[in-house]
Structures are given as C-alpha cells and as structure tokens.
Amino acid sequence: MKKIITWIMLILSLGMIGYSGQIMYTNIKGNVEKGTLQKDIKKLDETIKEKNIMLTEVKTKDAELRKKYNEIRQQKGIKVVYLTFDDGPTPNNTPRILDILKKNNIKGTFFVIGQNPDMYKRIVDEGHAIAIHTYSHIYKEVYASEDAFFKDLYKLRDLIIEKTGVNPKVTRFPGGSSTTRAPKAIKQAIIKRLTKEGYVYQDWNCDSTDASGNKVPVEKLVRSSFCNVREVNLLMHDSYAKTTTVEALQQIIDTYKSKGYIFEVLTVDSPKFQHIKQPENID
Ligand SMILES: [Zn+2]
Structure with a gap:
C-alpha cells in the first residue's frame, strides 16, 4: 500500500x-x-x-x-502659358479637355470644386495640377466668415486627398482675390490664414471671357484667350455649360504654340498672378 x-x-x-x-x-x-x-x-x-x-x-x-x-x-x-480650368470637373467637358491636352502633350491646372470627385484621379494621373477652388463655390456661404471659408476649403482638400493622394496647396478664390462678394475684413483674414497655412492663391492675367455667358462664340474665345505677355495665366472653365471652351481649346493651344510659348502647371513656386497681393509670410 x-x-x-x-x-x-x-x-x-x-x-x-x-x-x-x-x-x-x-x-x-x-x-x-x-x-x-x-x-x-x-x-x-x-x-x-x-x-x-x-x-x-x-x-x-x-x-x-x-x-x-x-x-x-x-x-x-522663355514664354510660358498656364492653362487653367475652373469650376469642374464635369463629365461632358473635362474628359474632352483632358483628351485635347493629352494629344498635344501639354499640362494644365484644374481648380476643381466638390463635384464629380471620381474624376479628380484622371486629372492627376495624366500629370496635370489639381488645385482648390472651394467645395461649394457658393459666394454667400464661403465668404460668410473666415471659418466658413476654411471649413469649405478643408472639405474639398480632404476629398481631393481621399481620391488622389494629393494635398493641393494652390487655390483660387471664387470670383478671384479682388472679388467684391467677400467683405473686406473677412477676405483679409482669409488671405492671412491661407499664407500662414502655406497656401498660394492664383488669379489670372488673361481672361478667355468664357464666364461672360454660356456658348460664347469660339472665335471670341480664341481671340480673348491670347495675351501677348511673357507669362500668361489663362482663365477658362470646364463647368457643364462651357461647351464652346472645349471647342476653342485646340485653336487657343495652337496660337500659343505658334508664338513659341511653353505650357506649365501652377505650383506654389510658380510666378504669382494675384489681383490682391499675398504677403510673403505671416509671423
Ligand atoms: Zn469659379
């Protein structure tokens, strides 16, 4: 046991x-x-x-x-032209513009708004610059206050990042920096904050006049779109109604080519085309 x-x-x-x-x-x-x-x-x-x-x-x-x-x-x-397209992208106009640019092997800058965001990617993939033009483009909303402007800007920025991976630093004010639709004090505050946050806004020094109405005749667009200066920042639109801009584009490109211009995209380092000057930096 x-x-x-x-x-x-x-x-x-x-x-x-x-x-x-x-x-x-x-x-x-x-x-x-x-x-x-x-x-x-x-x-x-x-x-x-x-x-x-x-x-x-x-x-x-x-x-x-x-x-x-x-x-x-x-x-x-060396003469340079910056072709810029505002208020897009749109399925009826933007792909046609991209096709024309591709055919000519040149690049442009697209100041997009918050519509058809799935089209942002093609713009970036084909080597063009994507830039911020505000999400809503509704004057009384974006210019209601400094905060309203930036809330709208960040909304578009985030959407662009989500769709393309690009964090754009170039912007364009709806109506341009000299717009009278924004109260002066609010606009000054916006400019100060844009500068502080590393944004550069770009107006234009040449107007295709396609914003003056819909279906502006092609000949008028071609004529207005050539500006005889060394550096041209040309304002055009790829919004839904601007179908004649697409029709005029090849002739506009041909004119600049024949005068010896090169075509560039806008970056933060490009010459600044500003109706109201931006301060160099803010302390
Ligand atoms: Zn616009």
Whole structure:
C-alpha cells in the first residue's frame, strides 16, 4: 500500500514539474517574442524617421529646383502659358479637355470644386495640377466668415486627398482675390490664414471671357484667350455649360504654340498672378 502511495506521489510531482515547466517555457517564449517585436517596432520607427528626413530633403530640393527653373526661364525670356480650368470637373467637358491636352502633350491646372470627385484621379494621373477652388463655390456661404471659408476649403482638400493622394496647396478664390462678394475684413483674414497655412492663391492675367455667358462664340474665345505677355495665366472653365471652351481649346493651344510659348502647371513656386497681393509670410 505504502509503495503504491509513494508511486502516486511521485507521478503527481513529476506531473506538477512538467506543468510548471510548460508555463515557464510559454512565459519565456512570450517574453522573447515580445522583446523581438519591440525591437522590430523600434527598428521600423527609426526607418520611418530616416525616410521622413529623406522626404523632407527631396521636397526642399524639388522646391529649390523649381525656383531655379523659373528663374532661368525668366532670364532666358522663355514664354510660358498656364492653362487653367475652373469650376469642374464635369463629365461632358473635362474628359474632352483632358483628351485635347493629352494629344498635344501639354499640362494644365484644374481648380476643381466638390463635384464629380471620381474624376479628380484622371486629372492627376495624366500629370496635370489639381488645385482648390472651394467645395461649394457658393459666394454667400464661403465668404460668410473666415471659418466658413476654411471649413469649405478643408472639405474639398480632404476629398481631393481621399481620391488622389494629393494635398493641393494652390487655390483660387471664387470670383478671384479682388472679388467684391467677400467683405473686406473677412477676405483679409482669409488671405492671412491661407499664407500662414502655406497656401498660394492664383488669379489670372488673361481672361478667355468664357464666364461672360454660356456658348460664347469660339472665335471670341480664341481671340480673348491670347495675351501677348511673357507669362500668361489663362482663365477658362470646364463647368457643364462651357461647351464652346472645349471647342476653342485646340485653336487657343495652337496660337500659343505658334508664338513659341511653353505650357506649365501652377505650383506654389510658380510666378504669382494675384489681383490682391499675398504677403510673403505671416509671423
Ligand atoms: Zn469659379
């Protein structure tokens, strides 16, 4: 009997040892894995930091090169035209404009509003600049207050980022920066905040006159769209009603080509075409 009890005790103790051994093993293994994971996370964090530094350097270099390029272009007297399209995109006009630009192998700048957002991507994919023209484009809403303007601007910015991955820094005021639809004090506050947040607004120095009515005759658009200056920022629209702008576009391009102009997109480093000057920076 005693012998049997001794055996049972022995078996039980062995079992206990085995059990606690397993717990110990699991704990050690867990700790080792945790340690390895923490090391991996640390390594990844360091990699992210390094890549961010590299990205900032590349961006700075890119901005410097763009600036240099613009300076050289100005020194050499190379003429440039910035084709700009406001109030789109629209399914009836924007794809036709993009087709024409593609055929001519030139790029334009699209000041979009918050409509047909699935069309933003093609604009970006084909190398054009996408820029902010406000989400609603409703004067009494966007110019109601500084906050109303920025709420609307951020809404469009977020939509553009979601659809294209691009965070645009170039904007255009509905009606231009000299619009009288915005109370003066509100507009000043908006300009100050745009500057503080790194936005550059672009007006125009050449008006196709396609905003003067719908179906403005092609000949009139072609005539108005050529401005004999070294740097042209040409205002056009790709909204639903502006069908004659599309019809005039090839002739407008041909005119500038024949006069030796190159075609560029607007960036924050481009020459500023502003009816009301933007301060250089805000402290
Ligand atoms: Zn507009």
